[in-house]
Each structure stands twice: as C-alpha cells, then as structure tokens.
Amino acid sequence: xxxxxxxxxxxxxxxxxxxxxxxxxxxxxxxxxxxxxxxxxxxxxxxxxxxxxxxxxxxxxxxxxxxxxxxxxxxxxxxxxxxxxxxxxxxxxxxxxxxxxxxxxxxxxxxxxxxxxxxxxxxxxxxxxxxxxxxxxxxxxxxxxxxxxxxxxxxxxxxxxxxxxxxxxxxxxxxxxxxxxxxxxxxxxxxxxxxxxxxxxxxxxxxxxxxxxxxxxxxxxxxxxxxxxxxxxxxxxxxxxxxxxxxxxxxxxxxxxxxxxxxxxxxxxxxxxxxxxxxxxxxxxxxxxxxxxxxxxxxxxxxxxxxxxxxxxxxxxxxxxxxxxxxxxxxxxxxxxxxxxxxxxxxxxxxxxxxxxxxxxxxxxxxxxxxxxxxxxxxxxxxxxxxxxxxxxxxxxxxxxxxxxxxxxxxxxxxxxxxxxxxxxxxxxxxxxxxxxxxxxxxxxxxxxxxxxxxxxxxxxxxxxxxxxxxxxxxxxxxxxxxxxxxxxxxxxx
Amino acid sequence: xxxxxxxxxxxxxxxxxxxxxxxxxxxxxxxxxxxxxxxxxxxxxxxxxxxxxxxxxxxxxxxxxxxxxxxxxxxxxxxxxxxxxxxxxxxxxxxxxxxxxxxxxxxxxxxxxxxxxxxxxxxxxxxxxxxxxxxxxxxxxxxxxxxxxx
Numbered sequence: 198x199x200x201x202x203x204x205x206x207x208x209x210x211x212x213x214x215x216x217x218x219x220x221x222x223x224x225x226x227x228x229x230x231x232x233x234x235x236x237x238x239x240x241x242x243x244x245x246x247x248x249x250x251x252x253x254x255x256x257x258x259x260x261x262x263x264x265x266x267x268x269x270x271x272x273x274x275x276x277x278x279x280x281x282x283x284x285x286x287x288x289x290x291x292x293x294x295x296x297x298x299x300x301x302x303x304x305x306x307x308x309x310x311x312x313x314x315x316x317x318x319x320x321x322x323x324x325x326x327x328x329x330x331x332x333x334x335x336x337x338x339x340x341x342x343x344x345x346x347x348x349x350x351x352x353x354x355x356x357x358x359x360x361x362x363x364x365x366x367x368x369x370x371x372x373x374x375x376x377x378x379x380x381x382x383x384x385x386x387x388x389x390x391x392x393x394x395x396x397x398x399x400x401x402x403x404x405x406x407x408x409x410x411x412x413x414x415x416x417x418x419x420x421x422x423x424x425x426x427x428x429x430x431x432x433x434x435x436x437x438x439x440x441x442x443x444x445x446x447x448x449x450x451x452x453x454x455x456x457x458x459x460x461x462x463x464x465x466x467x468x469x470x471x472x473x474x475x476x477x478x479x480x481x482x483x484x485x486x487x488x489x490x491x492x493x494x495x496x497x498x499x500x501x502x503x504x505x506x507x508x509x510x511x512x513x514x515x516x517x518x519x520x521x522x523x524x525x526x527x528x529x530x531x532x533x534x535x536x537x538x539x540x541x542x543x544x545x546x547x548x549x550x551x552x553x554x555x556x557x558x559x560x561x562x563x564x565x566x567x568x569x570x571x572x573x574x575x576x577x578x579x580x581x582x583x584x585x586x587x588x589x590x591x592x593x594x595x596x597x598x599x600x601x602x603x604x605x606x607x608x609x610x611x612x613x614x615x616x617x618x619x620x621x622x623x624x625x626x627x628x629x630x631x632x633x634x635x636x637x638x639x640x641x642x643x644x645x646x647x648x649x650x651x652x653x654x655x656x657x658x659x660x661x662x663x664x665x666x667x668x669x670x671x672x673x674x675x676x677x678x679x680x681x682x683x684x685x686x687x688x689x690x691x
Numbered sequence: 692x693x694x695x696x697x698x699x700x701x702x703x704x705x706x707x708x709x710x711x712x713x714x715x716x717x718x719x720x721x722x723x724x725x726x727x728x729x730x731x732x733x734x735x736x737x738x739x740x741x742x743x744x745x746x747x748x749x750x751x752x753x754x755x756x757x758x759x760x761x762x763x764x765x766x767x768x769x770x771x772x773x774x775x776x777x778x779x780x781x782x783x784x785x786x787x788x789x790x791x792x793x794x795x796x797x798x799x800x801x802x803x804x805x806x807x808x809x810x811x812x813x814x815x816x817x818x819x820x821x822x823x824x825x826x827x828x829x830x831x832x833x834x835x836x837x838x839x840x841x
Contacts, residue, residue: 248835249828366703369710369748376717376741383734390734391720414775421771421806 201328217260220253224264232272242269267319274311279304290477306439310447313439318455325459377402450480700763704756710749717742774805790840791830795822 211217224246231242246265250258270287277288278295291311298307357367380391381401392398439447454476461472721742727733778801785794799818803809829835 251835363703365748366706366752369706369745369752372741372745372748373710373713376713376738376745379717379738379741385732386725386734388724388734390724390738391717393720414779418768418771418775418805421775422765422768 201331205327211256212260217257220257220261221264224261225268228265228268228270229272229275230268232269233275239266239269239273242266242272267315271312271315274315275308278307278311287473290473293477306443309439310443313444314447314451314454317451318458321455322459322462326462377407453479701756701759702764703752703759705764707749707752707754707756710745710752712749714742714746714749718746771805774801778802778805786837788841790838791825792822792839793841795825 212221227246227249228239228242231245232239243262243265247262250261253261273288274291274295277292278299281292281296295307295311298304353371357364357371378401380398382388382399383390389399457476457479458472461475717738721735721738724735724738725733726735726739778798781801782794782798785797789797796818799814799821803811803814826839830837830839
C-alpha cells in the first residue's frame, strides 16, 4: 500500500514540472473550448487534437491528452446546461436538470456544481484506479487466451445488457462491429480480408477515423438537422459560485455518483453513459422516495387543492427535444416501479395511521415559521410516528429518507430532484388531504412551490411512446459498441 | 423520400436495411476468400459466419419494421449529410494536390451550404481563421509534412 503512494508521489514529481503543467493547462483549455461545441464530445475532441501531441515527448503528450479529455468531458456539460444541447451522450442527464436550473436563472450554480462534481469524482476515481492498479496489473499478467476470450464475451454481453433501447438491435450492432473488425489482414494466413484492394485498410479500419465518423461527423450533421428546435437561453449568469447550502445538499449526491461512476468505469463495456444514466436513475429514485415520504401530505394538497380538485399550475412547458424522450425510455420502467412502491406505502400509511398528533402539532406550531424549519419539524414528527408503526426494514428506509431530507434541505429539490410524481396520486387518496382541512398551510405553499415547482416534469406525457433520437443516446450506445469491439479485437491480435 | 405515414418508416426497418446492405457487401468480398472447415478454418470462415448472422438479423429487423407500426422516424435531411460529406471528400482530394490552405478553404466553402443558418461573412471568417490556425499549429509548430500551397 505504501508502495502505491510512493509511486504516486513519483508520478506527481514527474508530472509537476512547469512544462507538463503548462501543457496540461493548454490541453484542458483546448479540450474545454472544443468540447463546448455541440456535437464534439471527449472522443471526438481527443481525435481532433491527437496530432497536436505528436511533437511532444510521451509523458507530456499523455498529460496533455488527459487535460483534453477532462476539459472536453466538462465542456459538454456547459452546452447541456445553457442551451440544452448535450455535447455527447454522457451529458444528456446533465441537460435534464441543468437546463431547468438555467431557466430558473441558476445557470451559474448548475455549471459550478457540474464542475465541482466532475472534479471530486475525477480525483476519487483516479485514486481508486491507482490503488486497484497493482492487483489488476498482476492479474493481467496471468491472462491467457481463454481469459481474453471470456473478457471479450463479458464486454460484449454487458454492452448488450446495459445498452438502452432494443436488445435485438444491440446484438446486431455487436455483430456489425465484429464484422468491421474483420477488415484487414488475417492473423493466421496473412491474407487481406475485405480491404477493397486498398493497402491502407490492411491494418484494419483506423479507429480514430471510425470514431470521428460515428460520433463527430454524425453529431455535427444531426445537429444541423435539428436547427429549428434549438432554443437559446438568454438569462444572464450572475454568480458562478453556489451557496454553501447548495454545496451541502449536493455533496452526498456527488459521492453516490462517484461510487457508481467508479464501479461502471472499471467494468468493461459499461462506460460513462451507462454510469451517468444509472446515477441519475438512483438520484431520482431517492428524490422521489424522499419527497413522497416526507411531504406527501402538503404536496397532495398543493396539487389537488383544498377541495380535492386538481389545481396543477402550468408546468408543462413544451420540450421537443428527443433526448429527453430517450432518457424517459431508459428511466421509464424504473419510475413506474417507484410509483407503484410509493402508492403501496401510501395506502398502508393511510390505513394504518390515526393521523397522530405529531405531524399535526409540528405543523400548527410553526405556521409562521420559515419553510426549512417547518419541514424539519415535520420530518421529526414522521420519524416519531414511524417508530411506532412500522417494522424495521421500512423504518430504516424511511429514516434514511427523512434524514436526507433534513440534511439536504431545500437544495435537494433543485439538485437531485427528478420529475415529481405528485400529480400521479389517484383520486381515492383525497382523504389524505387532511392537512388542508384542519390546518391552513398557506405560508408553506408559495415557498414550497418556488422550490419544487422547478423540478422538471417528465411525467406529463409519460404515455407517449418513447422516441430514441436518431444518432442520439439510443443509437450511439449501439454504435459505441463498434469501436469497443474493435479495440478488444486488437487486444486479441497483439 | 417516403411520406411519414408509410408503414415501414421506422427505426427497425432502416437499421435492418443498413445491416442487410453491410452484410451483402461483406459477402461479396468474402467470396474470394478460402472458407475452410471447422477444424481447418480459412481466412473467410469467421467473417462468413458473422456476415450470415448479420444478414439474418437485418432481414428480421426489416420484416419487424414492416409488420409493426412504431413511431416513424423524422424526415431525412439530405442537405447537411450531402454537403458535410462532400466537404470531407474535397479536403481529402485537395490536401495533397492543392495544399492545406486551399483544401481548408474549399472544405469550409462546401460546408457553408450544409445549413441555411450560416451567413457568408461567418464562413469567410471561419475559413480564414481555420486556415491560419492550422497552418501555424500543424505545419509550422508540429512540422506535419503537408504543403501549405500547391
């Protein structure tokens, strides 16, 4: 273990020369500048700037390439947040909530949180890889043909399992990639296969050329097609620094995202897209649970009004962007499951509880109080009540949820909040509007609406058939399999 | 271009068509390779298997696309596709014959027509800056063996 840190120290000593740091800066700046351009993600940016590193010595070149990679990865989130154009598939989920924040005039916050999150996750992920490096390297030395074969099968299978969209098409794309990998000289006989008689192809299809075509050029062309639906956000960015409260609310989510990203990053065939979608799915599930459990009462009232009639404000802004639909198709099944769970618990709590004194007392006690305290007290009340009513498993889940609610406070609404379910409660829950009967929650309403109303509402058209965007996430993850297969095949060849 | 109401106008149909096309081209080129047997595989054995599987899957997708009425794909925009690809071809053809600067000018000029949004002033500035930056970075700084002018 100490070995690792000694080596890390050596690495830092090598990296931290003025020249290397300068080229790291150059790479990061160039990467961010090019990554900001919609349609040019990290892979395209690296392939564009790869020639720029030819003249450097290997260490400096690698450092500069890393800078380009991180810069481009972050640059994609800028367009995602500001103009709702994800530069590549990994920033699709950034666009979902980030653009909503930008529309509320919180673009600076969103940008800063994205940058801070990327930085923390990047550092921790690199450290984990460095610590796991030696054992992994030992393992790879023992690798023989059967192991490589198994690894490739694992990669191909997980590429299918984790691909979003049709599994059949994902498998077909695997075979397409394998077939493209056949181009070039046969290893055993030296005979040229499918090279169209071109000597240039005898070494196989150039990886960078393939990637440029699949990602760079394809995205450029599809962005030109979508010109009519681009919406420019003209709100001014006031402050880039998020408040301390926002940071406190975000750090747990950043940590969970880091964990998921690290795990999926190590697994072959997973990749950043899968990791970002999984992390978003987790956060949304958490936010849903937390919200449903912690304030089902007042949310119900807010949406159905005191008389039980639905009074839904116009939050259904039209968003013609297909990647949201694609995201919905990925997250849809998951969300329905959550709905179902929430409803089940809803019934249970409605039937079991006698509208105990704790929540009611907490509410009436602090009517004139500000919102955070109100919620805090309500959560405490719920905890008290729950201890009485539920078994250990449910208690644990609810306690966790309530605690997050308390810790995250208002910021959780804007940051980790996905679409809200509150419009989904069935009508027979009207008796749950008990809070609106006895207690006037008027002070609670405007504040809560300001905090929660901005959460993107993905559910309002959940019945629409999901439409994976051509050349978008659905397609590109299938297409993404192609270069990966090619790389694995290279692995086998060498 | 077909009308959006056409029955086979969906993702499955077009991806199936793509797979069938790729597999057919591959099969044409595999014809000349020795196939061999299971025990003595020739260079064409594995590609042949892959191409046949791909052909089958492509046909399945085509049939599925014709039978189901999924959400239709949007209209094809041939204009950006054509002009962007043509601009790459122009660059590739010109860069060794006419030099880097003219090739970049030609590429930007052709790509200009890919979108109705671009104004010619933008394109002129882009071409000039791109040519200058490429000349400085790639030829002058990085010494990549490319002629600047014919």
